[in-house]
Amino acid sequence: MTRLHLPAALLGLTMVAMAFPVQAEDAKTIAATICSGCHGEDGNSTIPMFPRIAGQDETYIIKQLKEFRGGQRKSDVMAPVVASLKSEDLAPLAAHFNGQKPKGQDARDAKLAEQGKGVYLDGNENSGLPACIGCHQPEAVGHGVYPRLAGQHPEYLLQQLKSFAANERTNDASRLMRVVAKRMTEDEMKAVTEYISGLGPK
Numbered sequence: 357m358t359r360l361h362l363p364a365a366l367l368g369l370t371m372v373a374m375a376f377p378v379q380a381e382d383a384k385t386i387a388a389t390i391c392s393g394c395h396g397e398d399g400n401s402t403i404p405m406f407p408r409i410a411g412q413d414e415t416y417i418i419k420q421l422k423e424f425r426g427g428q429r430k431s432d433v434m435a436p437v438v439a440s441l442k443s444e445d446l447a448p449l450a451a452h453f454n455g456q457k458p459k460g461q462d463a464r465d466a467k468l469a470e471q472g473k474g475v476y477l478d479g480n481e482n483s484g485l486p487a488c489i490g491c492h493q494p495e496a497v498g499h500g501v502y503p504r505l506a507g508q509h510p511e512y513l514l515q516q517l518k519s520f521a522a523n524e525r526t527n528d529a530s531r532l533m534r535v536v537a538k539r540m541t542e543d544e545m546k547a548v549t550e551y552i553s554g555l556g557p558k
């Protein structure tokens with residue numbers, strides 16, 4: 357019995373060992389052919405409407421891709437993209453972009469960014485706005501389901517805050533971000549996104 361099972365077990369191990377490089381290669385190819393047109397070859401898009409995804413947390417990327425596919429996060433642009441992917445492509449793609457070095461930009465308006473720093477670190481006691489740092493971490497590097505925000509295009513960040521506040525983006529578990537965004541004034545949104553956009557490597 358043992359002797360009969362041995363070759364099968366070995367074959368299984370060889371296939372498992374081979375699956376990883378093959379998947380990584382697939383993810384690289386998909387990234388270069390499908391994703392790069394909008395997000396940039398290395399995930400550092402230079403066009404404000406396309407978010408930077410280099411260095412983004414794997415857990416968060418997988419969640420977003422699944423939800424673009426399931427329709428919980430609505431995007432006419434991303435929906436057809438994810439529809440063309442196989443389920444088993446999602447995790448290797450997330451690992452690929454997580455492994456890319458993030459590259460942001462300096463904040464354009466230093467004074468506005470300084471105001472935004474206060475919002476990021478302290479929130480606003482008067483309106484009950486919680487500090488962003490509590491979930492998005494120091495320097496906005498993110499962790500797990502809390503996305504990295506550092507170095508992101510300020511236009512994209514502002515658009516997402518507005519869409520949480522307007523209940524257009526509703527894929528945040530327990531309404532975490534909708535509650536936050538609804539408590540923000542437009543000035544606070546502009547200031548904090550200006551601050552966050554200037555964090556991280558350039």
Ligand code: HEC
Binds near residue numbers: 390395408421441
């Ligand atoms: C035609 C342009 C286009 C292509 C191609 C594209 N994306 Fe996107 N992607 C977008 C846009 C636009 C958004 C923002 C959607 C929104 O408005 O919420 C986005 C959002 C995302 C997000 C969420 C980012 C965040 O911070 O929440 C991830 C992850 C993502 N794309 C991954 C990919 C991957 C992986 C590929 C390749 C398989 C890909 N995209 C191909 C345009 C594109």
Ligand code: HEC
Binds near residue numbers: 419
């Ligand atoms: C209680 C935890 C929590 C707090 C506090 C919080 N966030 Fe978030 N935020 C989240 C979660 C969770 C998500 C991801 C939602 C999802 O799964 O799509 C998110 C997503 C976002 C996004 C979308 C990122 C992207 O790439 O699409 C932005 C922008 C954002 N938060 C900004 C802020 C700002 C600015 C503050 C402070 C004013 C803040 N958040 C405070 C939990 C929090």
